[in-house]
Amino acid sequence: MTKKSQAIILGMVCLILTIGICVQIKTVNNNGTTTSANQELNNLKSQVLKMREKYEDSYARLEKIQTELETTRSNITNNNEQLKILEEELRKYNVLLGTTEAKGPGVVITITDTDPKDPIRLIIDNKDAVVHNTDILEVVNELKNAGAEAIDVNGQRIVDTTAISCDGNVIAINGEKVSSTFVINAIGLPERLSTLKRPGGYLEILEDDAHIKCTLDKKDKVEVSKYINANKFKYAKTIE
Amino acid sequence: MVLIAIVIGCVLGAIIGINLPIISYTYSTYLAIAIIAALDSVFGGITGVLKGEFDFKVFISGFFCNAILSILLTYLGTKLNVDIYLAAIVVFVGRMFINLTIIRKYYIDKWSKKIEEIKNKKKN
Numbered sequence: 001m002t003k004k005s006q007a008i009i010l011g012m013v014c015l016i017l018t019i020g021i022c023v024q025i026k027t028v029n030n031n032g033t034t035t036s037a038n039q040e041l042n043n044l045k046s047q048v049l050k051m052r053e054k055y056e057d058s059y060a061r062l063e064k065i066q067t068e069l070e071t072t073r074s075n076i077t078n079n080n081e082q083l084k085i086l087e088e089e090l091r092k093y094n095v096l097l098g099t100t101e102a103k104g105p106g107v108v109i110t111i112t113d114t115d116p117k118d119p120i121r122l123i124i125d126n127k128d129a130v131v132h133n134t135d136i137l138e139v140v141n142e143l144k145n146a147g148a149e150a151i152d153v154n155g156q157r158i159v160d161t162t163a164i165s166c167d168g169n170v171i172a173i174n175g176e177k178v179s180s181t182f183v184i185n186a187i188g189l190p191e192r193l194s195t196l197k198r199p200g201g202y203l204e205i206l207e208d209d210a211h212i213k214c215t216l217d218k219k220d221k222v223e224v225s226k227y228i229n230a231n232k233f234k235y236a237k238t239i240e
Numbered sequence: 241m242v243l244i245a246i247v248i249g250c251v252l253g254a255i256i257g258i259n260l261p262i263i264s265y266t267y268s269t270y271l272a273i274a275i276i277a278a279l280d281s282v283f284g285g286i287t288g289v290l291k292g293e294f295d296f297k298v299f300i301s302g303f304f305c306n307a308i309l310s311i312l313l314t315y316l317g318t319k320l321n322v323d324i325y326l327a328a329i330v331v332f333v334g335r336m337f338i339n340l341t342i343i344r345k346y347y348i349d350k351w352s353k354k355i356e357e358i359k360n361k362k363k364n
Contacts, residue, residue, distance in 0.1 A: 006294050007245035010285050013303060014249030015256075017278040020271055022257025027268045049265045 059228075095150065098159040098227040102150040106187040106222035107194055109139065111206070112213040113180040120211050128210040131180055133166045135212075136173075138202045139184060140164065146193050148186040150224040154178040157227040174229060185225075190218040242289050246282070269318075270311045273325050277307040280332040283339040290346045306332075 073090075077083040094100040114121060114129035121129055140158055143151055151158040156173040165172050170179040186193055194216060196203050203214040263271065281303040288294035310328040317324035 003241050005296070006285075006289050007241045009296060009299065010242055010282065010289070011245030011249035013278060013282055013285065014246045015253040017275065017282060018250045018253025019257040019260065020275045020278060022254055023260050023263060024268060024271050024275060026258075026260075027262045027265060027271075030262050046265070053264060053266060 098150065098157040101223060101226045102187055103221060103223045104149070104187040105190050105220050106148070106185065106224075107190055107196075108217045108219055108222060109143075109182075109184040109186070109196070109203070110213075110215045111135070111139070111180070111182040111184070111203075114211045114213070118211070124211065129212070130169075131171070131182060131206075131212055133164050133171045135202075135206060136171060136182060136184075137164045139196070142196050142202055143184070143186045143188070143193060146188065146195055148188040148193060150187040152185050152224045154183055155225045157225055159227045174227070185222050187222050187224055190220075194218050242286065246286075269325070270314055273310045273314050273328060274307045276329055276332045277310045278303065280336050280339075281306060283336045283343075287339040287342045290343060 073087060077087040091100070095102050111131050113131055114124075136153060140151055140153070153164075153173055156162070156176055156178060158173075162174050163172070167177055170177045171182075172178075195201070197216045198204070203216065206212045207214050281299070284302065285294065285299050288299065310325065310332070313328050314325040
């Protein structure tokens, strides 16, 4: 064994070692985990991270299977005229139910809590400076009133079973926690939807009374995410 | 020679490692234990070179076997709900210290001999 080959082998092992160390440091930094003295806390943290990973994996699988289903369906219905009509109908109802993504012209509304550093916070009540579930509910109602066909709030599609409720210091929509900044995507006639910004409208009330920052942008193409949870009807039956 | 190779390997490894994508958090525990095993192998290798009994086969097989065994132990630990990887870490770090002692003694001997030689030369 010459000195040279010994040096090369040791160098190679060091190479592997430092690659491992760098990747590990990056991974740990990326997940924002700092080693805490508390073992319990560490375990809980890593459990949360693992769960999140699992959730993301499952969600990606679901997406893949859904696109597979979509392609299979379109393949089958390609040659048959009658099935094609049924397919069109299915698609239409899926948009109505909110189980597929929808896109079209519309508006994007963002509602942000008052900045904690804003001096106005010294004057107004803390309670008024944050966005409440009733505010979101009011805005969604106004959007529906103005003819919005599909709405989502921070990625949560508003469907017929959606509840917008207060959940401590956040808001629960479809049972999922969402918090400021709220981005509301709505599909509809942009000119009509933009009337939400009218003087005396709810957005203006929010801005004037609570100094909550609201913006409304008209867009030619708005994408509304789909409803993820599965609807299960246990008691409602069709009338024959 | 060996020292230069180690430094070059570390620098190259750092450059490659920074550009690599991050791994899934689930596997970071296994990577961590593999890193400790590799570190132990490096110390063992340096000791071997100094002692003059460095063997390619022993070194490489030790490197991979230690890493794989420690990863398997970690996996077993997660299944049994025992932090068994701690045992692997204790063994590796313990060996690292022993090897460090050998390396240290080797250099101390070498230098003290050199100093004595210089002193002898001055006397003569």
